[in-house]
Amino acid sequence: MGLNVYLSGEIHTNWRDQIIDGAQGLDVTFSGPVTDHGASDDCGVKILGEEANKYWHDHKGAMLNAIRTRKGIADSDVVVVRFGEQYKQWNAAFDAGYAAALGKSLIILQQPDHDHALKEVDAAALAVARDPAQVVEILRYVLTGTLPG
Numbered sequence: 391m392g393l394n395v396y397l398s399g400e401i402h403t404n405w406r407d408q409i410i411d412g413a414q415g416l417d418v419t420f421s422g423p424v425t426d427h428g429a430s431d432d433c434g435v436k437i438l439g440e441e442a443n444k445y446w447h448d449h450k451g452a453m454l455n456a457i458r459t460r461k462g463i464a465d466s467d468v469v470v471v472r473f474g475e476q477y478k479q480w481n482a483a484f485d486a487g488y489a490a491a492l493g494k495s496l497i498i499l500q501q502p503d504h505d506h507a508l509k510e511v512d513a514a515a516l517a518v519a520r521d522p523a524q525v526v527e528i529l530r531y532v533l534t535g536t537l538p539g
Contacts, residue, residue, distance in 0.1 A: 400474030
């Protein structure tokens, strides 16, 4: 049994790399959003044409990124959504809700100081992890039935 795992959310740290590296040897295929912030922000205007108004600039990029996000989440077995420390990730909250609405197995990755703000998001998740290593151990357990240590 293999898993398709979509890694969503915060793009400013290396949490994705930690999970991918930790899952070496497991039957897992990873996907996720474009993590090049500039490319993600500017894809709409680079492909569909420039916009003088920043709202429409961002809107075009958001719509193109939504195509990738929806496809990745729809094709996944498990969705991991990371809420980082530095920025509010409104898109991560959308991704978590979309994954839950599709009945995907949802793992939230967050620090305790977000517990209150994310209580509804956490209620939709099957697990709330505090660090990438815990996500890897969840994937290992799901695939092999073995516990850490």
